[in-house]
Amino acid sequence: MPPLTLQSSVLLSSGHTLPLLGFGVYQNRTECYSACLAALKTGYRHIDCAQIYLNEAEVGRAVRDSGIRREEIFVTSKIVSKNHGYESTLKGVEESLERMGLDYIDLFLIHDPLSGSRKRIETYRALVEKVQEGKLRSIGVSNFGVKHLQELLAQHFPIPPAVNQIEIHPFCQLVDITTYCRENNIVIQAYCPLTRSLHFTHPLLQRLSHHSRSTPSVTPAQILLRWSLQKGFVPLPKSTSPSRIAENADLYGWELSEEEMTELDGLDESQVERMIPVEVGKKKGEKKAGGEKWKRGGSVSWGGSVVDWREGDGL
Numbered sequence: 001m002p003p004l005t006l007q008s009s010v011l012l013s014s015g016h017t018l019p020l021l022g023f024g025v026y027q028n029r030t031e032c033y034s035a036c037l038a039a040l041k042t043g044y045r046h047i048d049c050a051q052i053y054l055n056e057a058e059v060g061r062a063v064r065d066s067g068i069r070r071e072e073i074f075v076t077s078k079i080v081s082k083n084h085g086y087e088s089t090l091k092g093v094e095e096s097l098e099r100m101g102l103d104y105i106d107l108f109l110i111h112d113p114l115s116g117s118r119k120r121i122e123t124y125r126a127l128v129e130k131v132q133e134g135k136l137r138s139i140g141v142s143n144f145g146v147k148h149l150q151e152l153l154a155q156h157f158p159i160p161p162a163v164n165q166i167e168i169h170p171f172c173q174l175v176d177i178t179t180y181c182r183e184n185n186i187v188i189q190a191y192c193p194l195t196r197s198l199h200f201t202h203p204l205l206q207r208l209s210h211h212s213r214s215t216p217s218v219t220p221a222q223i224l225l226r227w228s229l230q231k232g233f234v235p236l237p238k239s240t241s242p243s244r245i246a247e248n249a250d251l252y253g254w255e256l257s258e259e260e261m262t263e264l265d266g267l268d269e270s271q272v273e274r275m276i277p278v279e280v281g282k283k284k285g286e287k288k289a290g291g292e293k294w295k296r297g298g299s300v301s302w303g304g305s306v307v308d309w310r311e312g313d314g315l
């Protein structure tokens, strides 16, 4: 494999190329426009947005104002479960296009699988039509477990999902899902690749950040992102700060050794819980009926709510 660079990309099953390093804009309402411009100036060419982030307009404006040719920038948006369904998705895609002020969106994802089997399939059918109309280039899913993916692939849509965007970092590796995706030519986009900075003080990250390359300037954030890239994932770090935006793209010309990668692989805690959501809308720490607390499982909170994951059954 040629050495990784900021320009490295992966070929999706749709035939389009996805830049390997993405830029996240979740929880960035006020500084989204300036952050996207800073990211594009730094050399990122891939921005990860969603309807519920409420900043599609700022992302679109930054893309248009950047001075970079539209076809060189890869833009993603997503539709959450409360808006799933055939008609609402057709309308939702049009609304995203209008808010972004773009003629097409590079990648559009079903944000989560929580609308249930029938709506998941209807939503996907609408996305396929939007690709056929030329409004979307690639389509995929997010927060899908193996059962959700199996269900979708069993429909034999003419356009299969090109990506599954899930929480992935050394502490959350979801190996069963990533293995299934690789076997089915579905690229993994890794969200929360920095663990939302929760694990930067972990002793292994501290040790590797001091010893993994000749200069001592590599940071825990860079270790996490480099691990993600070397595993073949597409990390989507978010930052509002120009210096951290630059730091998160300064990942090249050095690498983690096989031994260091193995040590990082050893941090996985995600096998404790599987990626099958059973309920959404409970606050982390809130008591369930039986007195047990809701746990944070294999995925992320949406707007302060957490999804509790249970092994075994689907929705």
Ligand SMILES: NC(=O)c1ccc[n+]([C@@H]2O[C@H](COP(=O)([O-])OP(=O)(O)OC[C@H]3O[C@@H](n4cnc5c(N)ncnc54)[C@H](OP(=O)(O)O)[C@@H]3O)[C@@H](O)[C@H]2O)c1
Residues within 6 Å of the ligand: 023, 024, 025, 026, 027, 048, 049, 111, 142, 143, 165, 166, 190, 191, 192, 193, 194, 195, 196, 197, 219, 221, 222, 236, 237, 238, 239, 240, 241, 244, 245, 247, 248, 300
């Ligand atoms: N599909 C989904 O359901 C889903 C869910 C969650 C996230 N996502 C996507 O994935 C992206 C990334 O996830 P995330 O935003 O939740 O978490 P993240 O990228 O893991 O962490 C972002 C946090 O880390 C801080 N940070 C960034 N770079 C840093 C650095 N070099 N040193 C120290 N701190 C740093 C940021 O603060 P500053 O901004 O102050 O730098 C921010 O608080 C999102 O923005 C979104 O696009 C998707």
